[in-house]
Amino acid sequence: MSKIAEISAAVENGKVKLIEDLIKEALAEGDDPNAILNDGMIAAMGVVGAKFQANEVFVPEMLVAAKTMKLGVEVLRPNLSAGAVGALGKCIIGTVAGDLHDIGKNLVALMIESAGFEVIDLGVDVPAEKFVETFKENPDTKIVACSALLTTTMDSMRNTVKALIDAGVKNTAKIMVGGAPITQEFCDEIGGDAYTVDAGAAAVKAVSLVS
Numbered sequence: 001m002s003k004i005a006e007i008s009a010a011v012e013n014g015k016v017k018l019i020e021d022l023i024k025e026a027l028a029e030g031d032d033p034n035a036i037l038n039d040g041m042i043a044a045m046g047v048v049g050a051k052f053q054a055n056e057v058f059v060p061e062m063l064v065a066a067k068t069m070k071l072g073v074e075v076l077r078p079n080l081s082a083g084a085v086g087a088l089g090k091c092i093i094g095t096v097a098g099d100l101h102d103i104g105k106n107l108v109a110l111m112i113e114s115a116g117f118e119v120i121d122l123g124v125d126v127p128a129e130k131f132v133e134t135f136k137e138n139p140d141t142k143i144v145a146c147s148a149l150l151t152t153t154m155d156s157m158r159n160t161v162k163a164l165i166d167a168g169v170k171n172t173a174k175i176m177v178g179g180a181p182i183t184q185e186f187c188d189e190i191g192g193d194a195y196t197v198d199a200g201a202a203a204v205k206a207v208s209l210v211s
Contacts, residue, residue, distance in 0.1 A: 003031055004040045011044035011072060014064030019072045033079040038116075041069050041076075045114035049200030059107065062199065066110035086118025088210055089142035092134050094122030095179075096156040101149035104179065104199070108145065111203035117143065128156075128163035135164065141173050142210045145202070146192075148179040154186065161190045174209045178202060 001009075003026035010018045026036055048065045051057040057065075091112050095105045102124045113119040120138060122130055135141055144164055148157040157177060164175055174193040177186075187195035194209060196202040 003029055004036055007036060007040035007072070008044040008047075011041050011065055011068045012047050014061060014068050016064065016068045016071060019068050020075050023072055023075045027076075027079060033076055034081060036076055037073070037080060041072050042114065042116050045069055045111065045203070049111060049115075049203050052198060052200035062107065063110070066107075066114055069114045070110070086116065088116040088207065089118070090120060090138050090140060091117040091143040091145060091206065092120045092122065092131065092138065092141050093145040093147070094126035094131060095124040095147045095149070096153055096160050097125055097127045098156050099148055099150055099153040100124045101147070101179075104149060105147040107199040108147065108178065108202045111199040112143070112145070112206050115203040115207050117206065126160075128160040131160055132163050132167045132169075135167065135169055135173070139172070143174050143176055143206050144169055145176040145178070145206075148177075148182060151181045154181055157182070158190045161192055165191050176202065176206065176209075 007022050007026060010022055023036060045065060048057060048062055052062050093105060093109050095101055109119050109121050120134060122134060131144060135144060146157055146160050148154055161175055169175065176194045177192040178196055182195060184195045194205050196205045
């Protein structure tokens with residue numbers, strides 16, 4: 001098995017304790033840092049996301065895989081060409097105003113980051129104005145992702161998406177929505193560009209939206 005394949009397997013299986021040494025060994029053997037990132041770690045997270053969608057792995061396994069990936073990126077970062085981390089662009093993500101849930105949002109952020117985006121995480125209870133302000137500060141953003149976990153904050157998501165559309169976000173970026181009460185129909189109704197049912201699907205969709 002090549003060292004990159006070993007790295008990929010380590011990320012997929014959440015081998016946090018092994019990843020640092022494997023990456024250092026791969027670099028010492030002359031493997032290309034960008035290949036380690038893309039063919040090793042990002043590809044592995046794609047597999048994890050697909051398995052999550054198929055109910056072959058669950059949230060704990062996905063979290064430990066993402067943690068392994070995150071450590072791997074930190075080890076690899078000094079050796080990467082400028083822009084390799086976050087090569088797909090920026091993604092602004094947050095839970096909408098009035099909603100304090102963050103577990104699902106955090107998981108989506110990890111998966112999207114693992115897919116190759118630079119993630120700007122606004123946290124929870126984020127006013128629509130903060131989403132718009134952050135986008136204006138980062139006009140190269142490709143994805144704005146809004147989460148709502150309560151039926152009572154669906155109106156807040158509606159208002160957030162409207163504010164983003166009014167600010168011209170859809171001229172250069174895509175708006176993704178998700179969360180327990182959200183449906184494809186609701187996404188279409190409020191003007192979102194994409195809805196996904198879980199974190200694995202969100203990462204896959206985010207990549208497809210910018211490809």
